[in-house]
Amino acid sequence: MISLTQTSFLNGACISRAHARRLSDSRTRRPSSVKMAAVNSSSSSDHHRAGQDKKSAFMADSAAMRENAAAAAAAASSSTPVVVEEKESTMAGGARDVYGEDAATEDQFVTPWTLSVASGYTLLRDPNHNKGLAFTEKERDAHYLRGLLPPTVVSQELQVKKMMHSFRKYQVPLQRYMALMELQEGNSKLFYKLLIDNVEELLPVVYTPTVGEACQKYGSIFRRPQGLFISLREKGKILEVLRNWPEKNIQVIVVTDGERILGLGDLGCQGMGIPVGKLSLYTALGGVRPSACLPVTIDVGTNNDELLKDEFYIGLRQRRATGQEYSELLHEFMTAVKQIYGEKVLVQFEDFANHNAFDLLAKYSPTHLVFNDDIQGTASVVLAGLISALKLVGGSLADHKFLFLGAGEAGTGIAELIALEISKQTKTPVEEARKNIWLVDSKGLIVSSRKESLQHFKKPWAHEHEPVRNLIDAVKAIKPTVLIGSSGAGRTFTKEVVETMASLNKRPVILALSNPTSQSECTAEQAYTWSQGRAIFASGSPFPAVEFEGKTFTPGQANNAYIFPGFGLGLIMSGAIRVHDDMLLAASEALASQVTEENYKKGLIYPPFTNIRKISARIAAAVAAKAYELGMATRLPQPQDLVKYAESCMYSPSYRNYR
Ligand SMILES: NC(=O)C1=CN([C@@H]2O[C@H](COP(=O)(O)OP(=O)(O)OC[C@H]3O[C@@H](n4cnc5c(N)ncnc54)[C@H](OP(=O)(O)O)[C@@H]3O)[C@@H](O)[C@H]2O)C=CC1
Ligand SMILES: CC(=O)C(=O)O
Numbered sequence: 311m312i313s314l315t316q317t318s319f320l321n322g323a324c325i326s327r328a329h330a331r332r333l334s335d336s337r338t339r340r341p342s343s344v345k346m347a348a349v350n351s352s353s354s355s356d357h358h359r360a361g362q363d364k365k366s367a368f369m370a371d372s373a374a375m376r377e378n379a380a381a382a383a384a385a386a387s388s389s390t391p392v393v394v395e396e397k398e399s400t401m402a403g404g405a406r407d408v409y410g411e412d413a414a415t416e417d418q419f420v421t422p423w424t425l426s427v428a429s430g431y432t433l434l435r436d437p438n439h440n441k442g443l444a445f446t447e448k449e450r451d452a453h454y455l456r457g458l459l460p461p462t463v464v465s466q467e468l469q470v471k472k473m474m475h476s477f478r479k480y481q482v483p484l485q486r487y488m489a490l491m492e493l494q495e496g497n498s499k500l501f502y503k504l505l506i507d508n509v510e511e512l513l514p515v516v517y518t519p520t521v522g523e524a525c526q527k528y529g530s531i532f533r534r535p536q537g538l539f540i541s542l543r544e545k546g547k548i549l550e551v552l553r554n555w556p557e558k559n560i561q562v563i564v565v566t567d568g569e570r571i572l573g574l575g576d577l578g579c580q581g582m583g584i585p586v587g588k589l590s591l592y593t594a595l596g597g598v599r600p601s602a603c604l605p606v607t608i609d610v611g612t613n614n615d616e617l618l619k620d621e622f623y624i625g626l627r628q629r630r631a632t633g634q635e636y637s638e639l640l641h642e643f644m645t646a647v648k649q650i651y652g653e654k655v656l657v658q659f660e661d662f663a664n665h666n667a668f669d670l671l672a673k674y675s676p677t678h679l680v681f682n683d684d685i686q687g688t689a690s691v692v693l694a695g696l697i698s699a700l701k702l703v704g705g706s707l708a709d710h711k712f713l714f715l716g717a718g719e720a721g722t723g724i725a726e727l728i729a730l731e732i733s734k735q736t737k738t739p740v741e742e743a744r745k746n747i748w749l750v751d752s753k754g755l756i757v758s759s760r761k762e763s764l765q766h767f768k769k770p771w772a773h774e775h776e777p778v779r780n781l782i783d784a785v786k787a788i789k790p791t792v793l794i795g796s797s798g799a800g801r802t803f804t805k806e807v808v809e810t811m812a813s814l815n816k817r818p819v820i821l822a823l824s825n826p827t828s829q830s831e832c833t834a835e836q837a838y839t840w841s842q843g844r845a846i847f848a849s850g851s852p853f854p855a856v857e858f859e860g861k862t863f864t865p866g867q868a869n870n871a872y873i874f875p876g877f878g879l880g881l882i883m884s885g886a887i888r889v890h891d892d893m894l895l896a897a898s899e900a901l902a903s904q905v906t907e908e909n910y911k912k913g914l915i916y917p918p919f920t921n922i923r924k925i926s927a928r929i930a931a932a933v934a935a936k937a938y939e940l941g942m943a944t945r946l947p948q949p950q951d952l953v954k955y956a957e958s959c960m961y962s963p964s965y966r967n968y969r
């Protein structure tokens with residue numbers, strides 16, 4: 311069993327560093343011209359441009375950026391001939407291993423990497439290669455496992471059955487979460503097989519709502535570290551810290567600073583559960599191989615007094631660093647990431663507070679492959695839901711009136727993408743398209759006459775209207791056809807709000823996006839009963855089906871988990887080097903097109919998660935096609951059938967034979 315790792319991790323036979331380097335070089339090294347192209351495309355003038363364009367904080371869509379990105383793509387693609395066939399490939403059907411391409415720079419080889427051979431006891435404790443009782447007799451002989459396992463040999467399918475059997479015995483969600491994390495750390499392939507085969511049942515555990523509780527209690531349930539912790543103490547050493555990570559071909563990083571974890575507020579360093587969970591979905595739902603995924607938490611302190619007092623808190627015990635100290639640390643991280651993993655590593659910002667999220671996206675969009683899931687991924691999933699809801703309510707997007715509770719990342723992100731789509735469909739300026747979209751924040755309806763200064767991301771939504779203090783008055787005044795909750799404030803869609811929506815609309819569209827379940831603006835039961843079964847309802851966290859007047863209503867889940875795994879796969883497989891708004895629109899359309907007549911009959915505006923890998927492949931294909939069309943793809947030539955190609959790129963968690 312051969313893997314590139316650090317000497318200290320494995321105690322098998324170790325090959326010298328020089329030998330490892332020769333092997334790595336011959337297997338994966340790129341021509342140095344590639345490195346130069348990557349470096350040249352991120353000049354400081356790009357940063358300067360980014361800083362100037364605060365208005366495009368939502369998504370970088372300026373012609374200048376497009377040109378800049380296309381030029382960088384051309385530079386990168388013209389010098390990217392290296393595609394490596396990996397024997398331990400994650401690819402199905404013998405397709406080329408897009409994951410095998412090495413984004414390493416020369417610098418990377420000055421690391422403590424050593425090629426190690428794991429066998430025996432070490433192999434059983436290596437989560438990436440452990441198969442537990444599924445090691446065959448031959449493998450037990452060949453890899454010094456005799457006696458280390460009981461005699462029985464079982465299939466992976468039986469292991470899945472057994473794991474689900476014990477998993478279901480746990481009644482407490484947090485225990486289920488801990489059991490799954492233990493499996494992930496002990497036998498990664500079995501964990502992913504379990505998750506893929508039982509996605510609807512396990513998603514609420516590895517993801518919202520349970521991951522929220524796990525983050526709140528992360529310190530007390532902490533057993534083994536997952537992901538990379540980069541704190542203020544690592545300032546000046548982030549490159550070294552990245553080199554400590556045992557995998558080197560990283561393709562997706564999900565990074566948080568823990569300041570806005572779901573709707574639970576500032577959880578500091580304990581936000582790590584979110585990048586870990588999101589990346590599990592990248593693999594299970596989007597097929598990105600686990601070793602290409604890097605969860606990162608940037609710890610700049612926390613303003614959560616309870617955590618600061620908690621003896622089990624795992625982060626820095628100080629209040630949050632802000633201003634220059636904060637931005638310097640983030641900049642060092644972004645620079646190091648590009649230096650070590652290259653131009654095409656995707657950095658997904660997750661659960662940053664909005665006072666940093668928009669600025670980070672605006673700053674790094676022109677120079678890095680960055681994506682903010684809360685702003686962009688959420689926008690794309692909600693737009694998809696609205697496109698499919700039109701089948702049930704009729705009309706076009708331009709015929710509808712939208713009201714949001716919550717004007718932060720999710721709210722304004724979604725609002726802007728709806729406006730963009732309307733503007734494309736109606737060929738009107740986006741400013742015109744915004745006029746039917748209204749947002750309420752903690753101070754009431756956002757209107758132009760508001761005295762207090764508005765944050766920059768709210769300004770486009772300050773329409774002319776007399777002040778309205780609260781949501782119910784806003785519903786009565788605006789008369790929306792669609793009500794979207796993106797406030798993080800639980801149960802704010804009161805009976806009166808839902809009843810008013812139902813009195814205004816035959817089929818009111820009500821989306822309660824806030825997570826976890828406790829923060830949902832209303833429950834599915836409330837939405838259906840208060841609207842007399844007429845609401846078209848979806849929520850960020852899952853709710854069970856509801857019986858009302860002898861009918862069963864199945865709520866959908868409006869969660870960015872539908873988008874980001876396929877979206878990321880599309881970027882990776884096309885070698886995209888920038889994210890563009892049109893890719894988000896393409897992803898929305900691809901997702902909406904997966905809703906079947908049968909789903910519509912049940913009032914669903916999203917397809918079930920059971921088919922998510924097929925859906926992700928279609929989203930990936932649509933995103934990749936857009937990347938090629940925009941000249942932002944570097945993986946050339948373009949595959950003929952992008953859906954098939956996406957499917958062939960997907961990681962399979964089936965065990966391999968170790969000869
Ligand atoms: N389903 C999904 O896929 C996703 C769901 N979310 C969820 O959306 C929620 C919000 O996230 P995000 O947009 O990033 O958060 P932000 O902090 O950026 O925005 C929250 C917004 O809600 C407003 N708000 C808060 N409380 C109230 C209240 N009681 N009444 C009216 N407005 C209120 C805030 O007002 P003000 O500006 O005045 O402070 C702010 O405008 C979270 O719960 C998150 O979990 C996020 C991303 C994806
Ligand atoms: C789903 C998600 O990204 C959030 O609630 O923040």
Ligand SMILES: [Mg+2]
Nearest residue numbers: 660661683684
């Ligand atoms: Mg999030």
